[in-house]
Amino acid sequence: SLKQQFKTLKTDLIRFMMSYKFALAEMNTKIDILKQEFQYIHDYNPIEHVTSRIKSPESILKKVQRKGYEFSLPSIRENIRDIAAIRITCSFISDIYEISHMLQNQKDIEVIACKDYIKNPKPNGYQSLHLILQIPIFMSDREDHIFVEIQIRTIAMDFWASLEHKIYYKYNQEVPQKIRDDLREAAITAAQLDKKMENIHKEMNAIKGLNREEEDLQELS
Numbered sequence: 001s002l003k004q005q006f007k008t009l010k011t012d013l014i015r016f017m018m019s020y021k022f023a024l025a026e027m028n029t030k031i032d033i034l035k036q037e038f039q040y041i042h043d044y045n046p047i048e049h050v051t052s053r054i055k056s057p058e059s060i061l062k063k064v065q066r067k068g069y070e071f072s073l074p075s076i077r078e079n080i081r082d083i084a085a086i087r088i089t090c091s092f093i094s095d096i097y098e099i100s101h102m103l104q105n106q107k108d109i110e111v112i113a114c115k116d117y118i119k120n121p122k123p124n125g126y127q128s129l130h131l132i133l134q135i136p137i138f139m140s141d142r143e144d145h146i147f148v149e150i151q152i153r154t155i156a157m158d159f160w161a162s163l164e165h166k167i168y169y170k171y172n173q174e175v176p177q178k179i180r181d182d183l184r185e186a187a188i189t190a191a192q193l194d195k196k197m198e199n200i201h202k203e204m205n206a207i208k209g210l211n212r213e214e215e216d217l218q219e220l221s
């Protein structure tokens with residue numbers, strides 16, 4: 001009956017969205033473990049902050065339409081790979097690659113794609129490291145493999161991206177040339193700041209290393 005069909009559809013939809021919620025919970029736990037353990041071992045925290053979101057059903061449907069995919073749950077599951085997304089903000093560029101490496105090496109994570117917009121920034125200046133990962137989720141009667149998008153960036157890259165995003169929406173996607181030029185320039189300045197900060201961080205580490213060696217020597221003598 002129609003009522004039965006509606007009930008089945010509703011259950012399917014709720015279970016569909018739930019699987020992304022579980023995937024985010026799994027990934028967030030993985031990231032939190034890395035963060036805590038790294039802090040303990042290296043006495044330093046590579047992760048500034050983490051945010052995550054689930055794409056709203058409206059945005060999912062808009063994207064399906066924009067990309068011309070089939071409107072069905074299996075098609076959405078296969079084609080829309082950023083329904084569950086996590087953004088990790090780090091202090092330094094080296095942290096980005098370290099975190100990406102640690103995640104990519106986990107046995108239950110399958111790396112589907114890695115887009116390095118740091119080595120190859122987008123034409124507008126956008127920089128970040130994007131990973132599409134797939135992780136297994138275990139439920140009462142099945143195991144699902146869920147796509148999760150991870151964006152890893154520095155504080156400076158995040159600062160740039162949030163302003164650019166606001167401007168893009170303010171101008172309804174037709175940003176004046178002057179503003180586009182300024183944004184590209186700002187992206188270059190942000191990248192230079194990242195390099196400078198990383199150098200200071202390295203110098204500090206070198207000094208810390210020397211001090212430690214000296215202390216060890218004093219202890220021995």
Ligand code: 0O2
Pocket residue numbers: 082115122124126130151160161162164165
């Ligand atoms: P939202 O609201 O953040 O989710 P696709 O994901 O298939 O549409 P593509 O090019 O394969 O497109 O994905 P890509 O390049 O990996 O980018 C996906 C996400 O990265 C975007 O998601 C943004 O969050 C971010 N992003 C990419 N390019 C830019 C940019 O130029 N400026 C800013 N501010 N963010 C960017 P959504 O779905 O667009 O938006």
